[in-house]
Amino acid sequence: MLYVKNLEKSYYIGKTEYPVLKGVNLHVAQGEFVAVMGPSGSGKTTLLNCISCYIPYDRGVITLGGQKLGNMDETSLAKIRNEKLGFVFQDFMLLDGLTIRENILIPRIIKGTVDKDGENLADQLIQLFGIEHIQNKFPAEVSGGERQRTAVARSLMNNPLLLLADEPTGNLDSKSSRNVIESFEDARTQLGATIFMVTHDAFSASFCDRVILLKDGHIYKQLENHSERSIFHSQLLDALKEMSSDD
Numbered sequence: 001m002l003y004v005k006n007l008e009k010s011y012y013i014g015k016t017e018y019p020v021l022k023g024v025n026l027h028v029a030q031g032e033f034v035a036v037m038g039p040s041g042s043g044k045t046t047l048l049n050c051i052s053c054y055i056p057y058d059r060g061v062i063t064l065g066g067q068k069l070g071n072m073d074e075t076s077l078a079k080i081r082n083e084k085l086g087f088v089f090q091d092f093m094l095l096d097g098l099t100i101r102e103n104i105l106i107p108r109i110i111k112g113t114v115d116k117d118g119e120n121l122a123d124q125l126i127q128l129f130g131i132e133h134i135q136n137k138f139p140a141e142v143s144g145g146e147r148q149r150t151a152v153a154r155s156l157m158n159n160p161l162l163l164l165a166d167e168p169t170g171n172l173d174s175k176s177s178r179n180v181i182e183s184f185e186d187a188r189t190q191l192g193a194t195i196f197m198v199t200h201d202a203f204s205a206s207f208c209d210r211v212i213l214l215k216d217g218h219i220y221k222q223l224e225n226h227s228e229r230s231i232f233h234s235q236l237l238d239a240l241k242e243m244s245s246d247d
């Protein structure tokens with residue numbers, strides 16, 4: 001589904017090159033829920049931004065659903081972002097002047113049509129995420145967890161091939177975080193969504209099928225979840241400790 005091969009990306013400040021991604025290789029299968037963790041500055045957001053086509057990369061190949069990303073004009077990139085990718089950001093990015101339902105419909109509005117099919121999918125997502133009772137309210141009138149569930153529902157509006165989430169639980173308390181992670185799990189089990197999430201939170205990551213640990217622009221280790229969530233959580237905490245003591 002998503003393949004990243006030998007991905008390299010540097011930032012330049014003046015003429016000085018700062019390599020951030022130094023040959024990253026990974027694969028995310030259809031229907032998988034994968035987290036990326038790593039120390040601050042290890043390149044997690046840069047990796048996500050390369051996959052999102054928000055920033056260009058220097059070397060390597062990214063393919064999504066068989067289509068090679070990169071080297072495309074702005075119109076093609078915008079089409080991929082709107083039709084093949086779904087995004088969930090830490091600060092929700094809901095529009096204050098639109099209701100919860102209208103916010104969920106934004107990807108269809110951008111596409112130019114909100115037909116019966118779009119309204120039906122919105123109904124399905126609103127029901128799936130338990131936000132029927134707030135659908136006609138405005139973002140300022142609902143809780144942080146409800147705003148974040150709205151953001152997850154919106155990200156699924158165009159049946160994206162891949163849902164990308166950058167610190168989706170970063171600003172939330174533990175109850176709301178759990179709510180968001182459960183909404184990802186629902187999206188996966190009920191809609192077959194594929195989710196790629198950057199997080200600092202080992203608890204949130206412990207719900208994933210696989211966790212990729214990134215360190216200094218390389219994949220340090222990948223852990224697969226074959227056991228109970230609490231056991232996987234301990235394994236993750238141990239691996240994170242090992243990674244930080246390897247300096």
Ligand SMILES: Nc1ncnc2c1ncn2[C@@H]1O[C@H](COP(=O)(O)OP(=O)(O)OP(=O)(O)O)[C@@H](O)[C@H]1O
Pocket residue numbers: 011012018020038039040041042043044045046047
């Ligand atoms: N636009 C930019 N120009 C120059 N350097 C950048 C730019 N964006 C990020 N960097 C640097 O690249 C490195 C990786 O940044 P990135 O945001 O990918 O890390 P991260 O792992 O997501 O960190 P965090 O966990 O703190 O969000 C950091 O050292 C950062 O300062």
